[in-house]
Amino acid sequence: MLRYLTAGESHGPALVATVDGLPAGLKVTAAYINRHLTRRRQGYGRGGRMRIERDQARFLGGVRGGETLGGPVAILIENRDWNNWRAAMDPEGPVPEEQARRVTRVRPGHADLAGALKYDRHDARDILERASARETAGRVAAGALTLRLLEEFGVQVIGHVLSIGTVRAEPSRLTPPEVGGQAELSPVRCSDAKATAAMVKEIDEARRMGDSVGGVVEVLVTGLPPGLGSHVQWDRKLDARLAAALMSIQAVKGVEVGLGFEAASRRGSAVHDEIFYHPERGFYRSSNNAGGIEGGMSNGEPLTVRAAVKPIATLYHPLQTVDLVSKAALQASVERSDICAVPAVAVIAEAAVAFVLAEAWLEKFGGDSLAEVRRNHQGYVEQVRAF
Numbered sequence: 001m002l003r004y005l006t007a008g009e010s011h012g013p014a015l016v017a018t019v020d021g022l023p024a025g026l027k028v029t030a031a032y033i034n035r036h037l038t039r040r041r042q043g044y045g046r047g048g049r050m051r052i053e054r055d056q057a058r059f060l061g062g063v064r065g066g067e068t069l070g071g072p073v074a075i076l077i078e079n080r081d082w083n084n085w086r087a088a089m090d091p092e093g094p095v096p097e098e099q100a101r102r103v104t105r106v107r108p109g110h111a112d113l114a115g116a117l118k119y120d121r122h123d124a125r126d127i128l129e130r131a132s133a134r135e136t137a138g139r140v141a142a143g144a145l146t147l148r149l150l151e152e153f154g155v156q157v158i159g160h161v162l163s164i165g166t167v168r169a170e171p172s173r174l175t176p177p178e179v180g181g182q183a184e185l186s187p188v189r190c191s192d193a194k195a196t197a198a199m200v201k202e203i204d205e206a207r208r209m210g211d212s213v214g215g216v217v218e219v220l221v222t223g224l225p226p227g228l229g230s231h232v233q234w235d236r237k238l239d240a241r242l243a244a245a246l247m248s249i250q251a252v253k254g255v256e257v258g259l260g261f262e263a264a265s266r267r268g269s270a271v272h273d274e275i276f277y278h279p280e281r282g283f284y285r286s287s288n289n290a291g292g293i294e295g296g297m298s299n300g301e302p303l304t305v306r307a308a309v310k311p312i313a314t315l316y317h318p319l320q321t322v323d324l325v326s327k328a329a330l331q332a333s334v335e336r337s338d339i340c341a342v343p344a345v346a347v348i349a350e351a352a353v354a355f356v357l358a359e360a361w362l363e364k365f366g367g368d369s370l371a372e373v374r375r376n377h378q379g380y381v382e383q384v385r386a387f
């Protein structure tokens with residue numbers, strides 16, 4: 001069973017990610033994880049915090065001599081900003097009132113109010129520190145280990161930005177690796193150069209207005225065999241599991257697979273992908289409206305999932321709210337924040353998708369060592385080929 005947990009507050013000493021259930025013998029390095037952490041940290045529209053952090057992963061367990069041992073892999077990422085928050089976030093306390101940096105003017109759209117009521121905390125900092133998207137550094141570190149596993153089998157996971165605010169990338173004729181290559185060069189992780197320039201403007205405009213802006217990210221995955229996930233039970237369906245993983249990312253409010261919501265307004269003949277057979281290629285489709293999933297299982301075509309990201313809830317021109325303590329009508333608290341984090345969400349979404357796919361991969365081909373997983377995978381590939 002593959003699982004992971006993260007721990008840590010945004011301005012606390014560090015973030016921790018623990019991944020349990022990876023096979024032994026997988027080659028991993030901190031440098032590999034750091035590459036993904038750096039990709040997450042980049043992206044036009046982030047705030048001053050991203051100039052403070054370095055996001056360097058350190059293995060605390062589960063890895064020896066550059067290979068996993070089969071036990072839980074624990075990763076530590078220090079928060080450099082902790083130096084500026086020691087008094088306010090001291091785990092040992094007591095936290096002096098004048099240094100507590102309390103937040104009581106709860107921000108509409110953030111976890112502040114619901115969390116304060118639920119956990120009975122009269123300082124929303126106790127909520128926002130954990131609700132913060134800083135936590136996604138831990139998720140990307142965990143997800144990077146699963147990306148590494150999938151890479152061993154030639155699976156490529158590519159996250160990119162489709163839209164920011166009202167600016168949309170033109171539908172692309174590029175192959176998924178080309179999309180990834182172009183997106184990597186774009187400050188907003190978008191493969192369309194013209195749209196990139198307009199997206200940068202959109203972010204600048206939101207910044208000028210003291211506002212924030214959201215968008216849509218897409219993850220494309222190539223190299224999957226048919227048969228990951230299952231139609232037989234609701235919680236084994238691959239699309240359901242991907243949707244849950246993507247929805248769990250801070251600020252994501254919607255998920256689509258393949259044509260998604262667009263399919264609802266088309267006739268069946270304009271939605272379903274016709275099936276063909278070639279002795280070399282096996283079964284294939286000439287279109288991919290299903291986004292690589294039918295009946296809750298991968299069907300061998302590239303996976304295509306999208307997530308809609310709402311605009312950041314911290315606004316420099318704040319919205320109306322109520323003070324948690326005094327109950328007075330006031331303007332919401334203004335924390336230093338980002339204007340747009342959509343390019344980062346594309347990287348976080350890669351990690352979320354990779355984790356679910358690795359989990360499904362190990363369910364189907366599971367073994368305690370990478371060599372065993374490889375044998376099981378190979379046997380299945382031969383079975384499908386000989387079908």
Ligand code: EPS
Pocket residue numbers: 010047048049050053081131132133134135136137314335336337338
């Ligand atoms: C975040 C607010 C900002 C972001 C942060 C998420 O942090 P701060 O309040 O320290 O300026 O920069 O994102 C990260 C630190 C990160 O690593 O992604 C929030 O409120 O969610």
